[in-house]
Amino acid sequence: MERKIRVLIAKPGLDGHDRGAKIVAGALRDAGMEVIYVGLRQTPEMIVESAIQEDVDVIGISILSGAHNTIFSRVMSLLKDQGAEGQILVCGGGIIPQEDREKLLAMGVSRMFGPGTATSEIVEFIRQSIGEGMGEAQET
Amino acid sequence: MADSPAEKEIAGEQQWREKAQAKASGDEDSFVTISGIPVDILHTPGSLPGFDYQRHLGFPGEFPYTRGIRHNMYRGRLWTMRQFAGFGSAADTNRRFKYLLDRGQTGLSTAFDMPTLMGYDSDHVFSQGEVGRCGVAIDSLEDMEILFDGIPLDKVSTSMTINAPAAILLALYIAVGEKQGVPSEKLRGTLQNDILKEYIAQKEWIFPPTPHMKLITDIMGFCAQHVPKWNTISISGYHIREAGSTAVQELAFTLADGFAYVQAGIDAGLDVDVFAPRLSFFFNAHMDFFEEIAKYRAARRIWARTMRGKYGAKNPLSWLMRFHTQTAGCSLTAQQPENNIVRTAFQALSAVLGGTQSLHTNSMDESLALPSEKAVQIALRTQQIIAHETGVVNAIDPLGGSYFVESLTNEMEAGAEEYFRKIEALGGVIAGIEKAFFQREIAAAASAYQKAVEQEKRVVVGVNRYEREDEEVEIELLRIDQQMEEDQKKKVRSLRARRDSRAVSKACKALREATGKDKNLIPPILEAVRAYATLGEICDVLREIYGEYREPPVF
Numbered sequence: 196m197e198r199k200i201r202v203l204i205a206k207p208g209l210d211g212h213d214r215g216a217k218i219v220a221g222a223l224r225d226a227g228m229e230v231i232y233v234g235l236r237q238t239p240e241m242i243v244e245s246a247i248q249e250d251v252d253v254i255g256i257s258i259l260s261g262a263h264n265t266i267f268s269r270v271m272s273l274l275k276d277q278g279a280e281g282q283i284l285v286c287g288g289g290i291i292p293q294e295d296r297e298k299l300l301a302m303g304v305s306r307m308f309g310p311g312t313a314t315s316e317i318v319e320f321i322r323q324s325i326g327e328g329m330g331e332a333q334e335t
Numbered sequence: 336m337a338d339s340p341a342e343k344e345i346a347g348e349q350q351w352r353e354k355a356q357a358k359a360s361g362d363e364d365s366f367v368t369i370s371g372i373p374v375d376i377l378h379t380p381g382s383l384p385g386f387d388y389q390r391h392l393g394f395p396g397e398f399p400y401t402r403g404i405r406h407n408m409y410r411g412r413l414w415t416m417r418q419f420a421g422f423g424s425a426a427d428t429n430r431r432f433k434y435l436l437d438r439g440q441t442g443l444s445t446a447f448d449m450p451t452l453m454g455y456d457s458d459h460v461f462s463q464g465e466v467g468r469c470g471v472a473i474d475s476l477e478d479m480e481i482l483f484d485g486i487p488l489d490k491v492s493t494s495m496t497i498n499a500p501a502a503i504l505l506a507l508y509i510a511v512g513e514k515q516g517v518p519s520e521k522l523r524g525t526l527q528n529d530i531l532k533e534y535i536a537q538k539e540w541i542f543p544p545t546p547h548m549k550l551i552t553d554i555m556g557f558c559a560q561h562v563p564k565w566n567t568i569s570i571s572g573y574h575i576r577e578a579g580s581t582a583v584q585e586l587a588f589t590l591a592d593g594f595a596y597v598q599a600g601i602d603a604g605l606d607v608d609v610f611a612p613r614l615s616f617f618f619n620a621h622m623d624f625f626e627e628i629a630k631y632r633a634a635r636r637i638w639a640r641t642m643r644g645k646y647g648a649k650n651p652l653s654w655l656m657r658f659h660t661q662t663a664g665c666s667l668t669a670q671q672p673e674n675n676i677v678r679t680a681f682q683a684l685s686a687v688l689g690g691t692q693s694l695h696t697n698s699m700d701e702s703l704a705l706p707s708e709k710a711v712q713i714a715l716r717t718q719q720i721i722a723h724e725t726g727v728v729n730a731i732d733p734l735g736g737s738y739f740v741e742s743l744t745n746e747m748e749a750g751a752e753e754y755f756r757k758i759e760a761l762g763g764v765i766a767g768i769e770k771a772f773f774q775r776e777i778a779a780a781a782s783a784y785q786k787a788v789e790q791e792k793r794v795v796v797g798v799n800r801y802e803r804e805d806e807e808v809e810i811e812l813l814r815i816d817q818q819m820e821e822d823q824k825k826k827v828r829s830l831r832a833r834r835d836s837r838a839v840s841k842a843c844k845a846l847r848e849a850t851g852k853d854k855n856l857i858p859p860i861l862e863a864v865r866a867y868a869t870l871g872e873i874c875d876v877l878r879e880i881y882g883e884y885r886e887p888p889v890f
Contacts, residue, residue: 204890208449208464208465209449209450209452209453209455209461209462209465209539210449210465210469210539211533211537211538211539212537212538212577212578213538213578214577214578214579214665214778214781216890217778217781217782217890218579218781218782218785220890221778221782221890222785230890232888232890233888234886234887234888235538235886235888236461238461259469260449260465260468260469261464261465261468261469261704261705261815262449262463262464262465262468263464264464264817265463265464265465266464290669290702290703290704292703292704292812292814293808309669310668310669310702311668311669311670311795311798313788313789313799314785314789315789
């Protein structure tokens with residue numbers, strides 16, 4: 196049986212600007228993925244716990260508040276503790292300065308999407324990464 | 336045959352339209368406003384059926400205020416140039432305030448960080464990584480004293496973008512005034528204090544809607560008596576638009592929120608003509624030039640008619656809509672960010688032609704980070720160039736009477752009225768929020784816009800056309816030192832150790848009792864901030880009693 200790509204979309208931290216997160220969630224759903232949108236005010240602990248419970252292939256995190264360094268490093272270390280590092284693709288989007296993006300990638304985040312990214316680029320990136328064996332075999 | 340001259344067909348118009356139609360090229364569907372309203376190729380008196388100068392426009396400074404709220408508009412006084420600023424510690428922001436005042440800014444506008452907006456102290460676990468990031472960190476009166484150090488509060492007006500804990504920030508401002516020897520009667524400024532749009536769009540709430548509305552009517556009642564020059568609510572469309580709404584939705588939802596506050600004030604036993612003159616508005620200035628101008632003009636007309644007609648306000652100050660405008664953050668691109676200077680200039684011009692009372696122009700680098708000093712200066716200079724060089728301030732409402740602008744103004748008004756009927760049928764604004772009506776409408780509009788951009792039906796320069804592959808951003812960005820958060824945490828902990836803790840617990844106890852008794856809460860909150868109770872401690876007392884709101888996530 197074919198399994199849909201499962202994606203968790205979360206908005207960690209205190210910020211409530213969820214336009215981007217919702218647009219990405221909608222676009223991934225329209226592209227045939229299973230989207231679990233957990234909404235606002237998610238702590239890194241809540242995100243990782245939901246991701247494992249829901250058995251997702253991808254975690255997508257939207258951050259605009261400037262708290263990205265703190266939050267991503269916590270998410271990555273919790274995934275490591277759970278032995279899920281490398282099993283779940285972690286990507287994100289938001290207003291992230293270039294040098295911070297490099298830091299996040301070095302931490303193991305697969306990709307940071309900046310303002311102006313087409314949702315089709317995000318869909319494509321996820322399909323390719325999962326297809327290359329980061330998760331289970333997928334239909335295209 | 337229509338009797339009114341405006342309804343008669345203009346001789347030759349039909350033939351002209353046929354010729355224009357024959358020459359039409361390309362995709363006619365693409366001639367729509369950014370909100371998707373189709374635009375006719377030409378507007379004539381025939382576009383304005385039943386147009387009546389006195390009824391639709393009137394004179395500036397007179398009912399229904401379509402053309403502006405003052406008799407002399409910008410000849411009397413320019414709009415207030417008010418750049419929103421706040422980052423890092425109170426001392427950092429105090430320096431930015433002084434920088435802006437030195438460069439000719441005429442009012443202050445404070446951005447608070449996320450923990451302050453959500454009512455947490457800097458050392459709370461939820462505040463991790465967020466302290467001082469997208470605004471200034473305020474934990475107590477101590478920070479507030481530093482924020483306004485050397486800035487006499489009887490000389491400036493201060494706008495504070497604060498919603499859920501608005502009552503506490505008002506109390507802090509009053510307390511700083513007391514320390515400076517400025518009585519509350521002399522304080523001038525604005526609290527955003529618009530919780531309805533938080534549930535609808537920006538999502539920074541603490542309590543459920545009912546207690547939040549109660550805090551708002553407490554503020555309205557308290558200010559009417561003690562802070563008469565204070566604008567108690569800045570009813571905001573800005574965030575609704577930024578969340579992805581159309582111009583009509585921004586107009587309709589904002590005014591619906593405004594009417595909900597008016598009704599709440601009346602229901603709380605306040606006299607509409609006492610509190611309504613202190614309500615002000617806050618709109619977005621987006622890319623579609625004429626649509627925005629029409630939106631501001633329609634907003635004034637709807638407000639005036641409804642306040643006089645439906646709510647029976649007799650004081651002309653209750654009828655006239657004063658508003659602040661900010662250029663659209665969501666229109667800025669991270670690609671070729673210098674282009675944002677141009678976008679912002681056009682948006683600012685639409686706000687001025689629409690008769691705004693104050694204006695914030697965004698900085699070109701805000702799609703990348705908090706603005707640098709250089710970028711802020713260019714943004715402020717943009718306003719100064721409009722004010723002093725372009726000549727647009729000379730004549731009031733210079734686009735009034737334009738067939739196109741008048742017709743678009745009518746269309747905005749009709750679109751808003753249709754939404755008012757829908758909202759009423761849902762049971763009002765709070766019911767609409769609980770049914771996620773606004774959230775869904777906005778999400779659908781945001782998604783439609785994103786699709787139009789991705790399908791290149793809408794061009795965004797530098798993003799989906801005229802891109803530069805080799806682009807490197809050469810703008811210097813403002814960085815917030817990680818150390819700042821640690822320093823701020825130490826600061827609030829040291830305050831808790833130093834202050835008179837008995838006075839704090841006494842004040843918190845009095846607040847708890849007043850909350851239980853449904854009294855006006857501003858006096859006990861003021862007592863608590865005077866005793867150096869922290870923002871988080873005061874919000875905790877209220878959270879205990881009111882509980883916290885949770886939104887069901889929908890997309």
